[in-house]
Amino acid sequence: MKNPGSFKVAGDFLKEVSLHDVRLDPNSIQGRAQQTNLEYLLMLDEDNLVWSFRKTAGLPTPGKPYGGWEGPDVELRGHFVETGGMNDVLYRLFTVTGDPKHLLLAHLFDKPCFLGLLAVQADDISGFHANTHIPVVIGAQMRYEVTGDPLYKVSRHLFRWTKEVAYADYYERALTNGVLGIQRGTEPGVMIYMLPQGRGVSKAVSYHQWGTPFDSFWCCYGTGNFLPVKWSAGDKLALQLPISLRTEAIKDDRAEYASVQAILYGHYLLCGYSNGDWDIKTGLTGSVSDWIAPVPSxxxxxxxxxxxxxxxxxxxxxxxxxxxxxxxxxxxxxxxxxxxxxxxxxxxxxxxxxxxxxxxxxxxxxxxxxxxxxxxxxxxxxxxxxxxxxxxxxxxxxxxxxxxxxxxxxxxxxxxxxxxxxxxxxxxxxxxxxxxxxxxxxxxxxxxxxxxxxxxxxxxx
Structure with a gap:
């Protein structure tokens, strides 16, 4: 760390501006990258993305699995829809709950064998997988404040802590070259796994070369798609879960309740209100969902x-x-x-x-x-x-x-x-x-x- 003697928690220095107040110029490289990313996400099929999850859970598997690292025979399958940096997430959780169990669990993901090398400033981390280890560094920084995901955010924190301009310069280069540079122009779903560092080398003939929209799904596809996605306080997420309804006889052996059925949504019991006859008369409807009218919130x-x-x-x-x-x-x-x-x-x-x-x-x-x-x-x-x-x-x-x-x-x-x-x-x-x-x-x-x-x-x- 540069200028470590001046280190302190950032406070209000470079206080973040709400993303609700920021708009990208659609013709800028950032605006084009965001649009390309959106087009790719809209190309993806939800059933195909969760195919392996359903298969593992013994559920029906509509659609077909994607290839590459999402293939059903690959141990990394499912990583595209998961989150990295578990210590980061758990430290955030601790700031909400104050539960020491969450703090202890966050420590278990800290990977001291790696952080120890950083602590003693040992030059022995060459060849480490960046997508795995950078989130660990971010999680370590979470001991001081809530943060985000990738390497350029590490530099942002170091800049806020030390006010050393070199970190701001690195931030700009990493954002332009390391984030925007992994996309191939405006082709949705075409990204690169490893950026070649040698002289005169080409992305197109590098180790993995350019990826494909449906048969690559390397780790850069996960972070590459999720970097532009930000959550802010007050944002709301609505989930529509296609879990079918079913009925079961209630666990009551009294004769007067022999015909009473419970309505279940997954493993949740739905409470309803009825007048008169307790027995449900479904008529000619084909499923439980057809004859139940939910009460609007x-x-x-x-x-x-x-x-x-x-x-x-x-x-x-x-x-x-x-x-x-x-x-x-x-x-x-x-x-x-x-x-x-x-x-x-x-x-x-x-x-x-x-x-x-x-x-x-x-x-x-x-x-x-x-x-x-x-x-x-x-x-x-x-x-x-x-x-x-x-x-x-x-x-x-x-x-x-x-x-x-x-x-x-x-x-x-x-x-x-x-x-x-x-x-x-x-x-x-x-x-x-x-x-x-x-x-x-x-x-x-x-x-x-x-x-x-x-x-x-x-x-x-």
Whole structure:
């Protein structure tokens, strides 16, 4: 290391700029290299890449294996889709978990027989495989800070630690010659394994020569493709796993549950909610996936309950077999709590609220949590409320959330959009099972009416 006396952790010196703020000129050598790399990755078939993994696991093997180092008879098969530098990865993990087991495991990948030579500055590392040993050096640097992968990043850290310009010069040369130089122009998937260092030598007639897109997969193909790929805080990765669903009889020998089936996704048990008959009737569908409708994750937003206090008791609006009734406040986590949970569906589908109180003044429909796709509807004034399929005209299912008519700061009332002045009404007789209806305010309506149409709105189950 040059200038070791000035070594210290880099701090804010040369602080990284977020890659979200960086754009490559598409006509620059870097921009062309990135596009070439992208075109190659899009040429690759996922089934072919994981063929050997599936074969080893005893799974069906659609597609066909790629050649070269990904061939099924090569001990390095699978390396293209794996990561190098395990000590680097585990040191990163330790910074997240603080678990000493992760720190110990990282040490086990440090390869002291190699790092020891570096520590004593012995000139005895010629001929070592760079793609294997450089990640070990990076992992050693991880004792000081989180880092990346290849050799030019080693020089970056040394530059930040020592401020020695020679390392920055090396960084630039390594990036241009050692990274961009392994691609053959703009031909996707044509890379070189070893860069010849002799005078007058040619890449084309070197030890391995130029590779091919589907029958080489040397280690330079892994690092060469993955170097331009960077993750930053806040990035999200979505995985779609084509694991088939299946059913199994539940492990319960009681006669009444003999026909009940569990739905399994891989080795995970899927939890579902049903009303009425527990037996699954698949009809003419060909697979389990065809007759299961997943609940969208967005349905977790805007879940609410509506309640009223009466004496020492609290009652909630609940869906009871598609009838809307008042029920005693249930315990959290029970089926009854689900019956008392509704999702606010806004008239403006782009509506975003940070708290449920922000919904005051908005037009909403109320979807029972246990009946996705259905909504609460009125059937005219003084008639009972019900649950029905979402109507086309939405007149009977749209309500405006307004400040509670009882005047309390934390209450709301639900006014029908099609019957102005009419509200979701609980009545003045509080008992479990009492039907809800649409009640209209009149000149003679008093405090009892205002109380009966005012509810506390809280976060649902």
């Amino acid at each position: 967005g349905y977790n937003n805007h879940l609410v309950t509506f309640s009223q206090d009466f004496g020492d008791s609290t009652f909630v609006i609940a869906n009871s077999n598609r009838s809307i009734t008042m029920e005693k406040s249930p315990k959290a986590g029970t089926d009854a709590a689900l019956h008392a949970t509704f999702r606010l569906i806004f008239d403006d589908t782009t509506e975003k609220i940070s708290t449920i109180r922000d919904a005051i003044g908005k037009t909403v429909m109320l979807e029972p949590f246990d009946f996705p796709g259905m909504v609460l509807v009125h059937q005219g004034t003084e008639n009972n409320l019900a649950v029905a399929n979402s109507p086309d005209d939405e007149d009977s299912s749209s309500f405006r959330l307004v400040a509670g008519l009882d005047g309390k700061a934390d209450s709301v009332s639900l006014e029908s959009e099609s019957q102005k002045g009419c509200y979701v009404y609980s009545g003045v007789k509080y008992s479990s099972g009492a039907s809800m209806k649409l009640g209209c305010k009149s000149a003679s309506s008093g405090d009892g009416f205002n109380q009966a149409v005012s509810f506390a709105m809280d976060k649902g189950e």
